[in-house]
Amino acid sequence: MPPVMNAAIEDVPADATPTVLPITARGVAITRAGRHLLDGIDFTLSGGGVTAILGPNGAGKSMLLRVLANLVPPDQGVVEWDGRRPDRARAPRIGFVFQKPVLLRRSVRANIEYALAAIGIRGAMRRARAGQVLEAASLHQLAERPARLLSGGEQQRLALARALSTRPQALFLDEPTSSLDPAAMLAIETLIDAARADGMTIALVTHDIAQAKRLADEIAFVHHGRITERTPAGDFFAGPGSEPACAYLEGRIVV
Numbered sequence: 001m002p003p004v005m006n007a008a009i010e011d012v013p014a015d016a017t018p019t020v021l022p023i024t025a026r027g028v029a030i031t032r033a034g035r036h037l038l039d040g041i042d043f044t045l046s047g048g049g050v051t052a053i054l055g056p057n058g059a060g061k062s063m064l065l066r067v068l069a070n071l072v073p074p075d076q077g078v079v080e081w082d083g084r085r086p087d088r089a090r091a092p093r094i095g096f097v098f099q100k101p102v103l104l105r106r107s108v109r110a111n112i113e114y115a116l117a118a119i120g121i122r123g124a125m126r127r128a129r130a131g132q133v134l135e136a137a138s139l140h141q142l143a144e145r146p147a148r149l150l151s152g153g154e155q156q157r158l159a160l161a162r163a164l165s166t167r168p169q170a171l172f173l174d175e176p177t178s179s180l181d182p183a184a185m186l187a188i189e190t191l192i193d194a195a196r197a198d199g200m201t202i203a204l205v206t207h208d209i210a211q212a213k214r215l216a217d218e219i220a221f222v223h224h225g226r227i228t229e230r231t232p233a234g235d236f237f238a239g240p241g242s243e244p245a246c247a248y249l250e251g252r253i254v255v
């Protein structure tokens with residue numbers, strides 16, 4: 001697989017859309033049916049690298065990504081992109097891959113071209129660039145297949161390739177390799193690694209501790225809707241600073 005996806009789209013002008021970094025949450029809370037799903041979140045993403053977001057099922061990790069990406073408005077507190085309230089015009093600088101891939105009922109190629117069209121790349125240029133992106137993600141032989149008939153691993157790879165195709169500054173990945181075989185996982189991790197090497201800022205939710213060790217520069221641990229610690233990955237895995245994180249790493253029930 002060619003190592004750097006962004007080589008395929010290097011001619012997307014860096015200033016085509018405004019910057020979104022840093023992405024900051026201050027005092028963010030989300031409440032549903034009297035439950036605090038997120039509670040007093042203070043969090044900043046910037047500066048490149050992979051932040052792995054770890055924590056038990058139901059801790060609020062997916063909700064945190066959605067709030068940061070402006071898919072869900074906070075009930076309390078603020079989210080800012082580069083010091084301002086998020087708006088749709090800057091959304092192309094954000095990439096998001098959901099826990100379950102959301103693909104258009106179109107071909108693999110059309111899924112990529114749709115994302116490129118959304119940032120104003122048209123005609124022959126769009127077709128050429130989609131071809132490069134598909135090649136970089138080793139999806140070119142599947143280009144004309146209906147996206148929804150791909151295997152789970154191929155769908156995840158397409159969702160990631162589509163997110164990367166617009167060259168986002170910030171990339172949100174919600175368990176992008178859950179239930180993938182080792183080869184499919186490696187293909188995804190190779191793309192993530194290339195994006196990181198290219199300077200992208202990446203938030204990665206995963207339950208795969210080995211994957212977090214392979215990819216993460218730092219760890220944010222989420223428990224009951226709060227970020228209980230945020231530390232360099234090496235320090236976290238050498239000995240997390242909180243009992244819930246210790247329990248999680250040891251495979252004990254986290255209460």
Ligand SMILES: Nc1ncnc2c1ncn2[C@@H]1O[C@H](COP(=O)(O)OP(=O)(O)OP(=O)(O)O)[C@@H](O)[C@H]1O
Pocket residue numbers: 032033037055056057058059060061062063064
């Ligand atoms: N729209 C909603 N209305 C009510 N509760 C919700 C809603 N969305 C999420 N929740 C609840 O919020 C909590 C956090 O959900 P979230 O999906 O963020 O967890 P998570 O940390 O991503 O868990 P997992 O590891 O299982 O994916 C869960 O208890 C979930 O049931």
Ligand SMILES: [Mg+2]
Pocket residue numbers: 061062063099174
């Ligand atoms: Mg989740």
